[in-house]
Amino acid sequence: MQFELSLEYINHLKNAIAERNDAYLKEQLQELYAVDIALILNRLDLDESIYLYDQIEEGLTADVLLEMEEEKREALLATFSTKEIAEQLDNMESDDAADVINELPEEIQEEVLSQIEDIEQASDIANLMSFEEGTAGSLMAKELVSVYAHETVSACIDEIRRQTDNVDVMYAIYVVDDHDKLIGMLSLKKLIISHPLALVEEIYDADVISVKTSASSEEVAELIQKYDLVVLPVIDQLGRLVGRITIDDVVDVMREEAEKDIQLMSGITDDVDSNDGLWRLSRARIPWLLIGMGGGIIGSRIIGSYEGQIQIHPEMAFFIPLIGATGGNVGVQSSSIIVQGLANNTLITDRIAPKLFKELGVGLINGIICSSLILGYNLLISETWTLAATVSIALFTVVICASFLGTFVPLTMNRFNVNPALATGPFVTTLNDIIGISIYFLVGHLLYSVF
Amino acid sequence: MQFELSLEYINHLKNAIAERNDAYLKEQLQELYAVDIALILNRLDLDESIYLYDQIEEGLTADVLLEMEEEKREALLATFSTKEIAEQLDNMESDDAADVINELPEEIQEEVLSQIEDIEQASDIANLMSFEEGTAGSLMAKELVSVYAHETVSACIDEIRRQTDNVDVMYAIYVVDDHDKLIGMLSLKKLIISHPLALVEEIYDADVISVKTSASSEEVAELIQKYDLVVLPVIDQLGRLVGRITIDDVVDVMREEAEKDIQLMSGITDDVDSNDGLWRLSRARIPWLLIGMGGGIIGSRIIGSYEGQIQIHPEMAFFIPLIGATGGNVGVQSSSIIVQGLANNTLITDRIAPKLFKELGVGLINGIICSSLILGYNLLISETWTLAATVSIALFTVVICASFLGTFVPLTMNRFNVNPALATGPFVTTLNDIIGISIYFLVGHLLYSVF
Numbered sequence: 001m002q003f004e005l006s007l008e009y010i011n012h013l014k015n016a017i018a019e020r021n022d023a024y025l026k027e028q029l030q031e032l033y034a035v036d037i038a039l040i041l042n043r044l045d046l047d048e049s050i051y052l053y054d055q056i057e058e059g060l061t062a063d064v065l066l067e068m069e070e071e072k073r074e075a076l077l078a079t080f081s082t083k084e085i086a087e088q089l090d091n092m093e094s095d096d097a098a099d100v101i102n103e104l105p106e107e108i109q110e111e112v113l114s115q116i117e118d119i120e121q122a123s124d125i126a127n128l129m130s131f132e133e134g135t136a137g138s139l140m141a142k143e144l145v146s147v148y149a150h151e152t153v154s155a156c157i158d159e160i161r162r163q164t165d166n167v168d169v170m171y172a173i174y175v176v177d178d179h180d181k182l183i184g185m186l187s188l189k190k191l192i193i194s195h196p197l198a199l200v201e202e203i204y205d206a207d208v209i210s211v212k213t214s215a216s217s218e219e220v221a222e223l224i225q226k227y228d229l230v231v232l233p234v235i236d237q238l239g240r241l242v243g244r245i246t247i248d249d250v251v252d253v254m255r256e257e258a259e260k261d262i263q264l265m266s267g268i269t270d271d272v273d274s275n276d277g278l279w280r281l282s283r284a285r286i287p288w289l290l291i292g293m294g295g296g297i298i299g300s301r302i303i304g305s306y307e308g309q310i311q312i313h314p315e316m317a318f319f320i321p322l323i324g325a326t327g328g329n330v331g332v333q334s335s336s337i338i339v340q341g342l343a344n345n346t347l348i349t350d351r352i353a354p355k356l357f358k359e360l361g362v363g364l365i366n367g368i369i370c371s372s373l374i375l376g377y378n379l380l381i382s383e384t385w386t387l388a389a390t391v392s393i394a395l396f397t398v399v400i401c402a403s404f405l406g407t408f409v410p411l412t413m414n415r416f417n418v419n420p421a422l423a424t425g426p427f428v429t430t431l432n433d434i435i436g437i438s439i440y441f442l443v444g445h446l447l448y449s450v451f
Numbered sequence: 452m453q454f455e456l457s458l459e460y461i462n463h464l465k466n467a468i469a470e471r472n473d474a475y476l477k478e479q480l481q482e483l484y485a486v487d488i489a490l491i492l493n494r495l496d497l498d499e500s501i502y503l504y505d506q507i508e509e510g511l512t513a514d515v516l517l518e519m520e521e522e523k524r525e526a527l528l529a530t531f532s533t534k535e536i537a538e539q540l541d542n543m544e545s546d547d548a549a550d551v552i553n554e555l556p557e558e559i560q561e562e563v564l565s566q567i568e569d570i571e572q573a574s575d576i577a578n579l580m581s582f583e584e585g586t587a588g589s590l591m592a593k594e595l596v597s598v599y600a601h602e603t604v605s606a607c608i609d610e611i612r613r614q615t616d617n618v619d620v621m622y623a624i625y626v627v628d629d630h631d632k633l634i635g636m637l638s639l640k641k642l643i644i645s646h647p648l649a650l651v652e653e654i655y656d657a658d659v660i661s662v663k664t665s666a667s668s669e670e671v672a673e674l675i676q677k678y679d680l681v682v683l684p685v686i687d688q689l690g691r692l693v694g695r696i697t698i699d700d701v702v703d704v705m706r707e708e709a710e711k712d713i714q715l716m717s718g719i720t721d722d723v724d725s726n727d728g729l730w731r732l733s734r735a736r737i738p739w740l741l742i743g744m745g746g747g748i749i750g751s752r753i754i755g756s757y758e759g760q761i762q763i764h765p766e767m768a769f770f771i772p773l774i775g776a777t778g779g780n781v782g783v784q785s786s787s788i789i790v791q792g793l794a795n796n797t798l799i800t801d802r803i804a805p806k807l808f809k810e811l812g813v814g815l816i817n818g819i820i821c822s823s824l825i826l827g828y829n830l831l832i833s834e835t836w837t838l839a840a841t842v843s844i845a846l847f848t849v850v851i852c853a854s855f856l857g858t859f860v861p862l863t864m865n866r867f868n869v870n871p872a873l874a875t876g877p878f879v880t881t882l883n884d885i886i887g888i889s890i891y892f893l894v895g896h897l898l899y900s901v902f
Binding site: 033035157160161171188189191192193225226227228229230246247248251254255258259261262263265266267268272273275278279281282285286288289290292293295296297299300301303304307308310311314315316317318319320321322323324325326328329330332333336337339340341358361362365366369370373374377424426429430433437 | 484486608611612622639640642643644676677678679680681697698699702705706709710712713714716717718719723724726729730732733736737739740741743744746747748750751752754755758759761762765766767768769770771772773774775776777779780781783784787788790791792809812813816817820821824825828875877880881884888
């Protein structure tokens with residue numbers, strides 16, 4: 001039942017396409033779900049995917065399109081007439097159709113919309129296209145089942161029969177008043193087990209969580225997770241029910257957020273994946289490399305100002321990497337815990353000070369452990385007391401500073417609405433590198449000039 | 452409707468508890484959802500939370516317990532009698548009850564189980580406790596609605612009335628044959644709009660995706676995401692329907708996986724968050740700090756072997772941080788893209804070689820850019836040609852090496868079933884630091900001895 005996409009299988013299909021072996025292709029396609037067919041199309045050349053797409057049974061084509069990678073889908077749709085695109089959009093849920101039409105070149109969007117046969121679907125799509133990306137309005141779908149509070153259960157079931165034509169999976173039945181304002185929910189279970197002549201207003205649940213169309217997608221994800229919802233109704237400024245967001249759409253948002261955070265943490269600027277082209281991958285990485293190099297150059301100037309000292313005590317240079325690496329590691333550890341606490345809302349941000357004190361406590365403990373160990377090591381390999389003391393004092397100070405910065409920087413970024421994940425990456429590391437070197441040579445300079 | 456937990460509000464509640472102001476507390480609690488009450492309990496002292504818990508209306512107590520932090524819940528439950536715990540478990544879904552009972556001290560688990568009044572619930576819990584953690588069996592709940600294929604729609608609705616006593620939200624109706632084998636699904640929509648005398652076998656959908664109890668939670672999460680499912684039926688080795696997993700449980704698994712990955716990337720070993728104690732936070736971080744220091748010590752030995760050269764050319768030391776930082780950044784960038792591709796299955800792992808070549812291509816481009824810029828800088832500030840050449844050649848080589856390692860290490864870890872996120876953290880950074888320094892001094896040694 002589960003499907004593994006192997007290189008071998010792809011090659012079989014490529015051969016079958018080259019030989020125009022329609023019987024084999026149709027047989028294969030019948031076994032597969034839309035998402036699996038989409039994975040195959042993602043791996044084919046455009047000519048091949050046009051050919052294979054034509055072999056897909058009609059009921060699946062819209063779903064296959066939706067599951068394809070954006071770039072591949074755009075390329076495939078570019079070979080369609082506006083009429084053909086409109087036909088596919090007619091078979092999608094309104095939110096998916098709006099996403100697809102938004103990807104099309106602007107000059108054909110209107111033409112495609114006007115060619116959609118189902119007038120209601122066309123107006124739903126046009127409505128959804130008007131919401132700003134990243135808002136609840138842009139995430140929602142218009143397909144839902146709603147009933148009036150004054151109806152009976154049996155009238156309700158008739159109504160549901162009419163409405164469910166457009167609805168694939170029915171998650172919930174929404175209850176609205178005479179002004180279409182959302183006032184509650186009716187569970188299917190309640191509906192099925194209630195007397196046919198009971199009134200909706202007697203059996204519905206007035207306790208319903210909803211969002212406004214203007215809410216951000218992060219708020220939507222937070223609500224759905226916090227209250228373990230499967231579907232969340234969306235209301236307009238007047239409280240009227242206008243759509244619903246399902247958890248699977250939110251899972252995609254969550255995954256994208258998490259990936260964006262990891263990319264920021266790793267110093268990658270654009271939304272790239274390993275299948276992107278060489279130039280795109282290079283371009284996404286060079287900015288942070290250059291910032292890191294800028295930090296390295298500043299470091300070289302600092303060390304350069306101690307040139308004379310290095311000439312007399314070249315052993316000072318030995319521990320530059322150790323100081324830099326430990327400072328960097330501590331900084332990343334500290335900020336990662338803060339970023340994670342901010343992301344999953346376990347962190348109480350009322351006051352920054354207690355967090356800083358706690359983090360300094362952790363820094364104190366780990367700083368003492370690390371600097372004692374390196375002191376033992378240096379005395380063991382019979383380095384001079386001066387060098388041993390310099391390394392340990394500097395290491396201890398660097399650990400404390402890095403703990404402080406690793407906590408302070410992401411909390412401050414968060415307060416100014418900058419994504420704090422940025423702080424866990426090259427930024428804090430570079431800063432810690434520079435501060436670490438400054439401290440190390442300053443301590444060394446002082447100790448060597450005294451002893 | 453949405454609830455913000457402020458320090459001020461918590462203090463109001465603490466005062467009301469101190470004053471035994473039950474009227475105020477009950478009024479407050481009535482406004483809140485279970486998860487919000489749990490957030491409050493997480494912030495109170497044990498005495499206070501025992502008092503507040505007693506004020507919660509009975510229908511909510513089990514849900515509140517479930518939403519609390521594990522440690523806080525354990526502390527609260529430790530003040531309960533086994534009889535009281537059993538009463539709470541009786542009001543939970545079987546999967547949640549099994550999770551809670553697994554957290555109890557082993558010596559009282561059996562006693563608690565034996566005190567659960569509903570025999571079926573007790574046996575469901577005992578059954579769920581037998582599955583290994585991290586498997587589909589341990590994630591599933593036993594509450595579900597199933598009907599036989601030979602029944603009529605109206606018999607089915609009667610059956611559903613009986614079965615839904617235990618089921619909070621009904622996601623789907625499963626269809627089984629006479630041997631309880633899962634053969635398909637019946638949508639509620641279909642059930643509601645079908646004729647009462649129609650047979651289930653005439654209207655059900657035989658196309659159903661399921662997992663075995665032994666499947667891993669990662670497999671479950673993958674299936675649910677890939678096929679956009681809300682609920683996934685679980686079958687035993689004989690194909691009999693034994694439970695179901697809902698998407699909200701999987702969302703929790705996904706979030707935990709993502710957090711674990713980020714912690715590994717940041718060099719934190721245990722599952723900690725920013726509210727944990729000082730010692731626990733310190734202990735979770737020290738291992739990677741020590742490994743990083745080990746790398747730093749190796750680096751110091753390598754530099755130490757060039758002591759004479761540094762004495763003559765102290766300017767060699769200036770660029771140690773730049774070489775180390777750039778190598779580290781490139782390595783993290785490369786492995787992060789690979790780890791992400793592995794995590795979301797967009798990466799085709801048939802063959803490693805093409806990935807390596809591509810990454811080397813990116814390294815080549817970025818290596819040329821970085822080393823040209825630093826060459827320009829060094830000539831501009833009139834460093835010697837020898838040093839300028841050393842830095843640029845070493846930097847270029849380091850970028851290429853780091854690209855290679857950043858790709859090779861996580862792919863290899865993945866092949867040997869080690870979590871590749873480990874590779875994005877201090878491990879690759881430390882390795883790149885050591886390699887970078889070796890290359891830098893080797894190149895420097897060669898160039899200075901020639902020119």
